[in-house]
Each structure stands twice: as C-alpha cells, then as structure tokens.
Amino acid sequence: MPTQMTNRPAAQETARETDGAPGMFDGVDLRRLAERIATPFHAYSAGAIHRRIDELQAALAGLDATVCFAVKANPNLAILQLMANAGVGADIVSVGELRRALNAGIPAERIVFSGVGKSADEIAGALNVGIMRFNVESLDELHTLQRLAKAQEVTARAAVRINPDVDARTHAKISTGKSENKFGVSIDEARRWFAERKQLSHVQLDGLHVHIGSQILSVEPFRLALQRVAAFWQELERTGHPINSIDVGGGLGVCYRAGVDRPLAAADYVDVIRAALAGYRGRLLLEPGRWLVAEAGVLLTRVLRVKEGAERRFLVLDAAMNDLQRPSLYDAWHDIVPVADTPRPPATYDIVGPVCETGDTFARARELPECSAGDLLLIRATGAYGASMASTYNSRPLAAEVLLDQGRYAVVRRRQHFEEMIAGEQPARNWETA
Template identity: 75%
Template sequence: MNLPTMDTLPSTHFDGVDLLALAGRHGTPLYAYSASAIRQRIAGLQLALHGMDATICYAVKANGSRAILELMAQAGLGADIVSAGELQRALRAGIPPERIVFSGVGKNDDEIGEALAAGIQRFNVESLDELHAIERIAGERGATARAAVRINPDVDALTHAKISTGKSENKFGVSIAEARRWFDARATLRHVRLDGLHVHIGSQILSLEPYRLALQRVAAFWRELRDAGHPVASIDVGGGLGVRYRDGDVTIAPADYVAVIREALAGFDGRLLLEPGRYLVAEAGVLLTRVLRIKHGEARDFLVLDAAMNDLARPSLYDAWHDIVPVSGEARPQAIYDVVGPVCETGDTFAQARALPACAAGDLVMIRGTGAYGASMASTYNSRPLAAEVLLDHGRHALIRRRQTLDEMLAGEQSASQWETT
C-alpha cells in the first residue's frame, strides 16, 4: 500500500493527525513519529530481501524509543546495539536476544557479561583486545560467545566526515590482514566461536558505489577464508542507507541496494545481517516547535523557536539540513530568516538565510526528517527539559514519552553534605 507522505498531505496533518491540535494538547517542542511510515519502510526492505536468509537488525542508536522498538519487534526485526542500555531497551521492547548483535569499539567487561547472560546472537568485534576480553569473560561464565570480526575496508562512504566509519583512519574495525591473523588463530579460542564477518562504512550514504566496493572486498576475504577451511556462518553488511533531507537528495532504492548485496555475495549460503537505522525512521519523524519571536537584526532577521540544539543537535554537529515549514494551510509571502533556538550558543542554529513563508510569534513550525538522531541525541543543556514524543498511526496518536519535569531533570543531584576520604 502506498501511504501518503509529508509532500502529498496537507501541511497541517501528518499520518492523518492534525498537528495544530496535537501541539495544542502536548505542547512544544514535540517529536511526532508516523508508525505508518516506519512500517512502510520496513515492508519495502523486507520485500527486497524476499527469498534470502537475512535478518534486519534495527540500529537502536537512531531512535531508541520503546514504542519505536516495539514496532520493530512486531515486524520481526532484530536490533543492532552499542551499549548495555540499548540491550535492555531492545529486550524490554520484545526483541528476542537471538536477533541482537552488539557493535561498537568500547564494550566494557560488564556490558560483555550482560550480553552473554542475555544470550545475544553475536558480537561484532572491533579489536584484538576486545576479542581477548570476550574470550576471558565467556570463559569465566562457562559460556561460548559467537563473534564476527569487523572489517575496515578503507572505503570512502562519500558522506559527512563525522559519520564516515570505513576508512583506515577511522576508529572502527580492523584491516583484512589483521582479521586474517585472527582466523588463523581460531583454534586458540576456547570460548569464542569466530565465524562471522562484519562491515559498516558510514551513514547517510546516497551512492551504491561505496557499498559495491566494500562488499567486493569483504566477499573476496570470505572466499579466501572458505578456501582455507574457515567456516563463515554470517556476513553483516551494516547499514547506512541515506534518506531525503532536502530537494535534490536522490536516495537508494531498497531493491537496488539488495541487488548489490546479492551480486557481491553470490554463492554465500550463510545468514546475512543488515543494520538499517536512519533509513527506517528519519523521514517518519517531525519536530514541532513554536515561534517565540522574530528578531530584526542589522544584517538579518532571526526566527527564534522554542526548540533548540539540545532538542535537535544534527544542524549544530554536522551542519545538517532539515526542511523547515510553518504548519499552516494558508499561502504566505516569502521571507528570509536565520532559524535559531534560545540556547546561549551561536551554534544553536537550525538554518541560515533560509527562505520560508513569513512567520509570526506563536506560529507552529515543523522541522522534518527528525525521526533519527533527534530525540536520541538530545540533552538537557541550559537546563532545558527533554521534549515529549508521540506516535501517530492513521489518524490516532499516543504519548510515548511525556515531557521531562524539572524535578526529573534534577533527580540524582544532591548537595555535597556527605564527605568521604579514600
């Protein structure tokens, strides 16, 4: 079924829900996510993978809301996690441990032990030291861990430098030469079954060529291992599929992406793992915010919103573009604004010299494409409470995170009244 998108719906509605009424009820800033759009993305990727032994492991870091994770669980997805906190989020949302993979360069001993106790599918191992740690901890528990080595293929993902992960200077993964040594020493591992490969080259990728090159290098290594008698039960091809943030962004169709995987890994009879995050949720989310005032400066006009960089960090961190539109069904003349928030940082800027329909204080504004790395990266900087979040579904909505109160923000803080010496 083709669901209406933000471009075809009236600008006052999203997934059949009146956004003006929604903001009036729950206040702003407010994150709103379309369950329908998320299900559509999942279904499209599953359709492209039809007939393949493949598991989609949603990258929890993109949006770890319990309600979002429950949608993933209901669709049969697994989870790609990078912390013990994300492990617990996934488990509590109903994602089975056998569909969970643990990535990340800095797993500590407690996290490794917790993942072993939960019975996750496998660890994506990023260094020899980590491999030895998993061997030690699994041995102490009388367990056997399944592991994949994360290959750094030295491929430029052609994306922002801060979200590129597959080049030799990045902190992620190991070279094929080092991975070869790990497999040659497999017999010395008594508590780790090293039988998988993993590659992830970055995020917001809009070209198939980096995928093709990275998977060709991984496939050549898999065939080398196979010929040397080393079993490879799974290949994790990572994630990184880009989304449309602005006009002109040409995204990769799921069928084309999967075709590259099929071609590169032709003949592989093990399980494939995929780790999409942003692709499944980014365009399904909007951040609703109100105009506090229009500030007329000497050189420019500032549209001051009640949302800030603590609510949505991507523009400040990555100079990221997000479409910004007033939630109004009326035609308005154009105006040029720097769109900013109230945080005391010049970096608290969502857009510069942006042409928008003219706004006034009190207007509701929508920042699009914020379903990924929005609320999940939010902070309480400037002592600003975390925003509320709602899930929309064909004309109905549910509050999935209430707005943080000041007392909740301050919980855990206390006066220095209990002094100790060590």
Template identity: 75%
Template sequence: MIDTAASTHDTWDGVDLHTLADRLGTPLYVYSASAIRDRVSSLQTALRGTDHLICFAVKANPNRGVLAFMHSQGVGADIVSAGELWRARQAGIPAEHIVFSGVGKSEAEIAEALRQGVLRFNVESHDELLLLQHIAQAQSVVARAAVRINPDVDALTHAKISTGKAENKFGVSIEEARRWFAQRDALSHVQLDGLHVHIGSQILSLEPFRQALQRVAALWRELVGQGHPIASIDVGGGLGVCYREGHDRPIDAAAYVALVREALAGFEGRLLFEPGRYLVGEAGVLLTRVIRLKQGNERTFLVIDAAMNDLARPSLYDAWHDIAPVAGDARSMISYDIVGPVCETGDTFAKARALPACAPGELLMIRSVGAYGASMASTYNSRPLAAEVLVDAGRYAVVRQRQSFEDMVAGEQPANHWETA
C-alpha cells in the same frame, strides 16, 4: 520524501498537528508508524527468499515505544551499549535477535550481553576478542562473533559519520582479520564464524557499498577456501534519507539489496542488516512554535522554542533539515535565520532560509528528525527533554512524556554527606 499515508503540512500520518501541539505542547517529536512500516516492508520485500535478519540500529532512535514497534514488525536490534541492550530487551526484542557492535565494549557490558544470550558480537579489536574469550570461558558459554572489517572505503558522506576508512577508529584491516581466523582454533569459547562491515551513515550512492562488499566477498571466499566456515555476513547499515527536498536522492531499497545479492552470490549463510536512519529518519518531524521575530541590522531572526539541545544535528554537522509552517496557506516569502533560545551562537537551525512570512505563535515543523534527533538530545541550559509521540493512521500515542523539572534533576543532591577515599 517518504510517503506518510498522504500526510499534508497540517497532518502527519492522519493526525492533526495543530491539535497535537495544543494538547502536548512544543517542542514535540512526532513519528509516523506508517512511514516506518513502509520502510521495513521495502527491505523485507527486497530480501524475500534469503536467510536474513534486519537489526534496527538503536542509537538512531532508542525510544522504547519505537523499539517495541520495530519488534512488532519482525525487526531485531543492533546495539552499542548495555543501556541499548536493556532498552531493546524491555521493548520485547529477544536476545537472539540482537547484535552487539561498537569499539569500546566494557568487560561488564560483554558479560551482561553473554548472560542475556545475544546473537552475535561484532568484534573490533584483538584486545576485545581476547576479552570476549576470557569472559565467555568464565561463564562456561561459547560466544558467537564476527570480525568487523575496515575496508578502507570512502563512504562519500560527512567526515564525522564516516566509519570505513583506514583512518577511522572502527574495525580492523583485512590482513588482521586473516590472522584472527588463522588462530581461531585457539579460541575455546569464541566461535569466530562471521564477517561484518559498516562504512558510514547517510550514504546516497551505491558505489561505496559496492567497493566495500567486493572486498568482504573476496575475504569470505578466501576464508572458506581455507576451511573456515562463515555462517553470517553483516553488511551494516548506512542507507541515507532525504533531508533536503529536491537535493538528496536516497538509494532505493530494491537496488541496494540487489547489489548485496550480486556481491555475495553463492553465500548460503545468514545476511544481517543494520539500518537505522533509513527506517526512521523521514518518519519524524519536530513541532516547534515561533517565540518572536527579531530584526537585526543585517538579518531577520526567527526565534523558535526548539533548540540545539532538542535537535543537535544542525549545530553538530551543519546539517540541513527542511523547515516549513504547518499551516500551508499562501504567503509572501521572507529570508530568516532560524534560531533557538539556547545561549550559543551555534544554536542555529538554518541561515538565510526562505519561509512564508511567520508570526509569533506560528507552528512550524522541522522534517526528517526521526533519527539522531531525540536520541542525541540533552538538557543543556536546563531545558527538559521534549515529549515524543507515535502516530498511526489517524491515532496517536505518547511514547515519552515531556520531562519535568523534577525529572530533570532526579539523582542530584546537595553535598551533605562527605566521605574519604
């Protein structure tokens, strides 16, 4: 588990969690600035002496308060939509510190990213490459681009977050990348001078990274030998975090960077990194209260006020999150099925999970939710989005107000004005 400035169950980064829950209500996302700072620093320290840029994967946690904090730590942004571009720019991240990834960039999104002057496009298909050329020519600018390689490497992670196998929708084969570079002189308004690879998320072994980087390095050396300049290599993200204490063993940042240095030895261009989960995952907890205990014929259900709309990972991926009472007093252990109030059987956070005996009103924390928690939340069952708070060495700041019912339905209206098309 990440060290959150000597956090205990009762506090998170020096802030009393009972007080936060009483003041701001539950469910409530709480992010530790100290934990994020430590993770950024671990990467920056390991990368000392290299020409590099860390670009936070905005999809992991797009809160503007979090993005502004990333900017304050010298971190840029990896985006996959115009909305993420807007958020990053609103948070103060300069366009020249933003890379644009994703298989489905629309014409409008590419045009806006070019107008903003983003650092680089990670291109994922030949159709996208030609569209980028067309739009850049129309704007009389030159777009800088990298080809996203699909190295056909198994990331040894959940199938739904694997992105580097040939069967996945991401990137192109090494053979197709060779053809792009062979024809690069025909691209009058695209400077194709980068390589990009990202094989998946929540990776807990160095071996998949080693295999992918070896293939990228071989292509880089081959292309340079043919006279094609390679100005940057983007090694993506994917570093895993600890969701289950005593079970998940995340990769050390220094060991990971050492592998990158070894695989790309002799490369004199810029290294780009796109960590998301690694920077924020363990920094976040979700505070939730017990609504009631329900005794079934075979199971004891602990019904809490957080639900699958607040945290989708357990229902979407069968993902494990450690769950514990905030009060750390000794109690007898009971096996619970921990469930939310949404009208879906899938609204289940854990089955047969041993917890200290709980009572209605008990404050619980769900750990390691800083990534893909609030970012994947919805208003299903007309449940407003939870508030989000950043805590830092004993102080806190609300970075997202709890959504009101009025906020939730803003933009909806009766069908009083009919038109024809």
C-alpha cells in the same frame, strides 16, 4: 558487473506521502495536536516506519537475512516495540540499548552487539542473556570476550568487523569505514585472527561485519566495500574457515533536503548485496537505523519571536539544539516548513533556538513563507538522531515524543519534569576520602 539501476520510486516517497493535506501527518492534524501537547515535541508516523520495514523485507525475499534496527537512531521503547512486532531485531552499542531492546520484546537471539568500546561488564551482560552475535573491533576485545565467555562456560558467536578503507562519501563525522577511523580492523589483522581461532575455546569466530558510514546516497561505496568483504570471505572459506554470517551493516541515506537528496530504494541497495555476495549460503545481517525512522519523524516547534538584526532577520523558535543537535553538530540541513494552509509572501530568516550558543542555529538565510510569533513549524526528518541525541543543556527538559497511527496518537514519552532532570543531583553533604 555493475548492478542495473531501475526506475523504482525514490526512497523518500514512502515516508513523505503521509503528509497529504497541509498540517496532516499519518492522519493526525498537527495543529490540533500542538494545542494539546506543548511544543517542542517529536512526532513519529507508525505507518511510515511500517512501510520502510515492508519495503526492505520485500527486497530481501529469498535471502536468509535478518534485519537488526540500529537502536542508537531512535531508542524509544514504543519504536522498539514496533520493530519487535514486525520481526525486526536490534543492533546495539551499549548495555542500556540491550536492556531497552529486551524490554521492548526483541529476543536476545535477534540482537547483535557492535561498537569499539564494549566494557567487560557490558560483554558479560550480553553473554548472560545469550545475544546472537558480537561484532568484534579489536584484538583486546576478542581476548576479553574469550575470557568472559570461559568464565560463564558459554560459547560466544562472533564476527570480526572489517575496516575496508572505503570512502563512504558522507560527512566526516559519520564516516566509519576508512583506515583512519577508529572502527574495525584491517583485513590483514582479521586474517591473523582466523589463523589463530582454534585457540579460542569459548568464542566461535565465524562471521564478518562491515559498516562504512551513514547517510550514503550512492551504491558505489556499498559495492566496493562488499566486494572487498566477499573476496575475504571466499579466501577464508578456501583456507578452511567457514563463515556462517556476513553483516553488511547499515548506512542507507534519507532525504533531508527535498529536491537535492536522492536516496536509494531498498531494492537497489539489496541488488548490490545480492551481486557482491552471490553464492554465499550463510545468514545475512543488515543494520539499518536512519533509513527506517528518520523521515517518519518531525519536530514540532513554535515561533517565539521574529528578531530584526542589523544585518539579518532571526526566527527564534522554542526548539533548540538540545532537542535536535544535527544542525549544530554536522551543519546538517533539515527542511523546515510552516504548518499553515494560507499563502504568505516569502521572507528570509536565520532560524535559531533560545539556547545561549551561536551554534544553536537550525538554518541560515532560509527562505520561508513569512512567519509571526506563535506560528507552528515542523522540522522534517528528525525521527533518527533527534530525540536520541537530545540533552538538557541550559537546563531545558527533554521534549515529549508522540507516536501517530492512522488518525490517532499516543504520547510515548512525556515532557521531562524539572524534578526528574535534577533527580540524581544532591548537595555535597557526605564527604569522603579516597
């Protein structure tokens, strides 16, 4: 039976309401902040993140559910500490993310390990600290987990990641649930794993996991994927294979383009989970990343110059593709607005950065109030996959990150120094043969 949609507020309102007066974000005047911290820099609203956490936890009331933040979305330790303090766990895909989560105070028993390419060393490290669960993506990984758990004389808790062959209706590069994608295994293969699970002396295979992609703006892909997972869970229960956890992944979309993107409210998303998994009595795991932090972040940048081309007018910023890769990587839209409270006539620009690549373009033919060199702009919804995907391309240092909270701010990562950027490099002095 289709889930009834309600007139709940759009999800993006919870993060955008912090804007208030022009230039204000979580009670902080961004213009004054940009006088103290050199642009470009990322700024995150603690209040907006807390509201998202509260909204999701309220929607999950009455369910045995654990929320595990997808660390890859924003691995800054201050963000992870905020998650830890709110009782949120972590979904990790590397040993580096594991160490970040633990350092931030997220207990191992609230950490799940996903990803198609876990190395033996990473698996051994996660076993050593006693994480909650491994989301297993291949038979080779399952055998490796068995071998390493036996060597440590521990029992690993594991879920099989199902690839339900569902089109998430999102960008091809962030779709993960179709049969052509590298993630997960077919239900037929998973069925064989459970049939042979008694041969796994040190792996307790008792969970299912599904994640079909990111930036999903419709309930239908979630509903279809979870219906397939539910049918498989019921089949396994009937054949004597108890399923103690179902991990429904993440993928909730956010508003990148005002007036166009219409994200789901958390309650509508959870309604789909409740309907698809009605009667399930085990633990539910959720892995939101983007939805919790994207709209809580902005990238502050200044105009370096306005360049009049033969055919186009270019607005050249001090931020670049190394600070925010999504537009060059996915052709992704981000709303871009001046931090100014005086009206100006409109002008049309290609908005670009200083990196020596044509792909270093944030927007094409974008209409903005007319800008001049030195103007402060903010690029919206950069709290996820912004700083986390940054690089030092063109030997540009990593930008600072700042956490805002009710009128105050704290630098949670200072701008990288040149010496730090080259710290691992050295002249070729010690030659060896292999």
